Amino acid sequence: MTPDQAASQPAGSGAQSANSAENPWPVRTVNTKIADWIHRLGQIWVEGQVTQINRRPGTRVAFLTLRDPAADISISVTCSPDLLYRTEVPLSEGSHIVVLGRPTYFTGRGTVSLRVTDIRAVGVGELLLRIERLRQLLTAEGLFHPRLKRPLPFLPKAIGLISGRSSAAQRDVVAVATGRWAAVRFEVRDAPVQGPTAVPRILTHLAALDRDPDVEVIIIARGGGSVEDLLPFSDEALLRAVAACTTPVISAIGHEPDTPLLDLVADIRAATPTDAAKRVVPDVAAELAGIDELRRRSAHALRNWVRRESHVVDGLRARPVLARPFTMIDAHADRVDRARRDIRRDIRRRLDVEDRRREHLSARLATLGPAQTLARGYAVVQRTDGDHPHVVGAVAEMPVGARLRIRVADGAATAHVTEGDDA
Numbered sequence: 392m393t394p395d396q397a398a399s400q401p402a403g404s405g406a407q408s409a410n411s412a413e414n415p416w417p418v419r420t421v422n423t424k425i426a427d428w429i430h431r432l433g434q435i436w437v438e439g440q441v442t443q444i445n446r447r448p449g450t451r452v453a454f455l456t457l458r459d460p461a462a463d464i465s466i467s468v469t470c471s472p473d474l475l476y477r478t479e480v481p482l483s484e485g486s487h488i489v490v491l492g493r494p495t496y497f498t499g500r501g502t503v504s505l506r507v508t509d510i511r512a513v514g515v516g517e518l519l520l521r522i523e524r525l526r527q528l529l530t531a532e533g534l535f536h537p538r539l540k541r542p543l544p545f546l547p548k549a550i551g552l553i554s555g556r557s558s559a560a561q562r563d564v565v566a567v568a569t570g571r572w573a574a575v576r577f578e579v580r581d582a583p584v585q586g587p588t589a590v591p592r593i594l595t596h597l598a599a600l601d602r603d604p605d606v607e608v609i610i611i612a613r614g615g616g617s618v619e620d621l622l623p624f625s626d627e628a629l630l631r632a633v634a635a636c637t638t639p640v641i642s643a644i645g646h647e648p649d650t651p652l653l654d655l656v657a658d659i660r661a662a663t664p665t666d667a668a669k670r671v672v673p674d675v676a677a678e679l680a681g682i683d684e685l686r687r688r689s690a691h692a693l694r695n696w697v698r699r700e701s702h703v704v705d706g707l708r709a710r711p712v713l714a715r716p717f718t719m720i721d722a723h724a725d726r727v728d729r730a731r732r733d734i735r736r737d738i739r740r741r742l743d744v745e746d747r748r749r750e751h752l753s754a755r756l757a758t759l760g761p762a763q764t765l766a767r768g769y770a771v772v773q774r775t776d777g778d779h780p781h782v783v784g785a786v787a788e789m790p791v792g793a794r795l796r797i798r799v800a801d802g803a804a805t806a807h808v809t810e811g812d813d814a
Contacts, residue, residue, distance in 0.1 A: 422501055429503065430493075430495070434491060434493050435491075435492065438488070439458055439465075441458075441486045442484060446472055452470070453472045453474075455468040460623065467503070467505065468505045469505070469507070470507045470510065474508070485619065486512060486619070488510055489510075491508055492508060522625045525627055534655075541638075543608055546673065548605050549576045550609075551603070551609035552577050552578065552580065553609065554613060555582070555584045560613050560643065561664075564612050564643070564664045564668045565579070571674040571675060571676075578603065578605075580599070582595075585623060586623075590626045594632050597632055609641070613644050613645065616645060624644050630652055641659045641661055641670065642660050642661065765800040770799045772789070772797050773796040773798070780796075789811065790811070791811060792808060793807070794806075
């Protein structure tokens with residue numbers, strides 16, 4: 392018979408009976424069927440955190456509430472009071488336990504509880520082993536890689552702070568940060584920092600602060616504690632939420648020896664809440680002192696540079712070429728004067744040579760020229776009556792009536808040919 396077929400058959404009835412608005416099941420039938428299915432689950436091992444323990448004196452049943460550390464889900468647990476007394480580690484609210492029990496459905500009240508017959512407290516060694524396994528898993532996924540770390544702003548507009556209400560960690564962070572920078576602004580969110588309700592509340596506040604555009608850095612702070620107390624800060628859901636944040640997150644959990652996994656996934660790991668406050672805002676006094684120191688060093692460096700350059704200038708000025716700039720000119724002045732005298736002497740010599748040559752050529756020209764010939768009694772006869780005056784070289788060129796120009800040594804005269812003599 393399938394489960395659906397069994398569900399359609401009323402308890403104590405051997406015949407099939409369809410369920411409908413005209414043929415409804417009574418409550419006792421429904422509860423009986425639910426009880427049958429729950430009881431079929433049998434014994435199971437369940438892990439969780441104790442959030443409530445109710446031991447009533449004189450009763451044969453003790454009541455506990457077991458809650459999932461990573462979700463807002465719980466289940467009621469019943470057991471024998473003697474079982475609580477026989478546990479190796481005394482149970483208290485927040486204890487991490489593993490129980491063996493059978494789910495039980497009470498048909499009269501319509502409630503479910505887990506009837507347990509064995510309770511085992513999870514020891515520190517086992518907790519550390521589980522944390523180590525989770526660390527290896529997240530390391531393999533790359534959630535702890537340095538490239539995912541986001542830098543902190545120099546001076547954030549607002550700082551988100553998740554811590555216990557009125558806790559010492561909260562007071563330390565606010566007091567130290569305000570003392571370092573008086574204008575710092577906090578968005579404080581109170582949340583349980585241990586126990587089964589810690590992770591859901593921290594996740595809610597973390598998401599709200601990450602969405603706030605004014606919050607530029609988030610601090611998750613808590614004082615020191617045991618491994619069990621710090622267990623929420625190694626919760627996988629919280630670690631993945633921190634890794635998914637767009638706002639830088641500082642982990643300030645416990646003291647220096649405390650190393651929950653939140654320290655590895657956060658962008659900055661602070662040794663203490665006080666250290667987180669020092670990292671998130673600068674110290675105004677230290678910054679002013681740093682500015683003064685930089686000014687002093689800058690002025691000292693500038694004076695040294697001016698002094699060094701002055702020495703360079705003085706060294707240049709002391710060099711002979713600048714101290715006595717005309718020395719090089721004076722050294723070459725005599726050479727220049729000698730060169731000028733040589734040039735003038737050469738020019739005069741050249742002029743004298745050319746003058747003598749000119750006189751010699753002039754004398755030769757005078758000796759060979761027509762003027763000397765005319766001076767010895769000769770004359771030059773030119774015929775001027777034609778279109779083209781020309782020197783006469785023969786008697787045939789001087790016919791009767793021709794006009795002539797006769798040039799002698801001291802002048803010229805004109806004449807007409809009246810007769811000719813061929814002899």
